[in-house]
Amino acid sequence: MKWFRWIWLVGTLALLGEAFYQGMYVAPTEATMGDIQRIFYYHAPTAMMTFVFLFISFAASVAYLFYRHREPLRAMSADALALAGAEVGVLYCTIVLIQGMLWARPVWGIWWTWDARLTSALILWLIYSSYLLVRRLAAGPQMQTLAAMVAIFGYVDVPIVYFSTTWWRTQHPGPVVSSGNLDKSMWPAFLLNIVAWLAWGLMLIALRYAIERKRQLREQDEALRALEATLEATPWKENE
Amino acid sequence: MAHRHLILAYVLTWVLQLGYVGFLTMKWWSEKRAARSLR
Numbered sequence: 137m138k139w140f141r142w143i144w145l146v147g148t149l150a151l152l153g154e155a156f157y158q159g160m161y162v163a164p165t166e167a168t169m170g171d172i173q174r175i176f177y178y179h180a181p182t183a184m185m186t187f188v189f190l191f192i193s194f195a196a197s198v199a200y201l202f203y204r205h206r207e208p209l210r211a212m213s214a215d216a217l218a219l220a221g222a223e224v225g226v227l228y229c230t231i232v233l234i235q236g237m238l239w240a241r242p243v244w245g246i247w248w249t250w251d252a253r254l255t256s257a258l259i260l261w262l263i264y265s266s267y268l269l270v271r272r273l274a275a276g277p278q279m280q281t282l283a284a285m286v287a288i289f290g291y292v293d294v295p296i297v298y299f300s301t302t303w304w305r306t307q308h309p310g311p312v313v314s315s316g317n318l319d320k321s322m323w324p325a326f327l328l329n330i331v332a333w334l335a336w337g338l339m340l341i342a343l344r345y346a347i348e349r350k351r352q353l354r355e356q357d358e359a360l361r362a363l364e365a366t367l368e369a370t371p372w373k374e375n376e
Numbered sequence: 377m378a379h380r381h382l383i384l385a386y387v388l389t390w391v392l393q394l395g396y397v398g399f400l401t402m403k404w405w406s407e408k409r410a411a412r413s414l415r
Binding site: 156171172174175178179182224230231235239241242336340343344347351358361 | 379381382384385386388389392393396397400403404407408410411414
């Protein structure tokens with residue numbers, strides 16, 4: 137399987153290179169905004185992937201709650217996947233917020249405005265950052281359950297972020313892709329960026345998952361050793 | 377200014393992405409060390 141990882145890495149880097157080239161040089165310059173519109177080619181795919189990776193965290197959290205008493209080993213794997221999805225989701229969400237501000241300054245003349253899309257996206261970032269903080273700061277056996285609840289309830293904000301531009305009047309542009317307003321010549325750059333950032337994000341999730349599983353197994357091993365040491369040190373009395 | 381922001385957005389994207397890769401690499405090595413010391 138080692139060769140598969142290398143092929144994935146090389147393929148992802150090639151895709152990212154081609155996506156960058158298509159977005160920066162091949163796609164036509166937009167008539168009203170000019171070159172700054174090219175941020176769209178990596179801002180929108182990064183936002184879409186934020187939803188996808190947070191969905192992985194949400195689904196894995198549901199699986200954790202389902203399996204935690206039935207199959208604890210499977211529940212631990214689900215918990216590791218939930219953490220990986222949330223961490224990469226928060227990373228992508230951070231990038232989306234920064235890219236958005238850098239686009240807004242030359243186009244709107246301001247870095248930030250409290251409109252529905254921007255505010256709900258910031259709340260999403262805060263919710264999943266809290267999820268990561270809960271995992272880091274809470275102690276005891278209830279930590280995973282508590283974190284899973286935060287991930288599940290937190291995901292309610294994703295459809296709010298997505299539909300915010302249609303439900304409310306926002307300064308943020310309305311849906312360009314789903315409304316069919318994206319010009320044909322812009323699609324190759326857009327689709328390539330989606331695939332490339334998805335492949336990159338999945339690679340990060342796989343790596344984070346592997347590290348978390350390693351930590352879980354080490355902790356189990358440590359607990360077993362501690363138990364063995366306690367049993368050996370206990371002075372058992374025969375025929376008591 | 378627009379063009380400068382376009383490049384800055386791309387650079388910051390990669391700074392954050394590679395920063396996270398660095399964080400994962402450090403975590404990976406610390407787990408490896410901890411597992412080795414347990415053996």
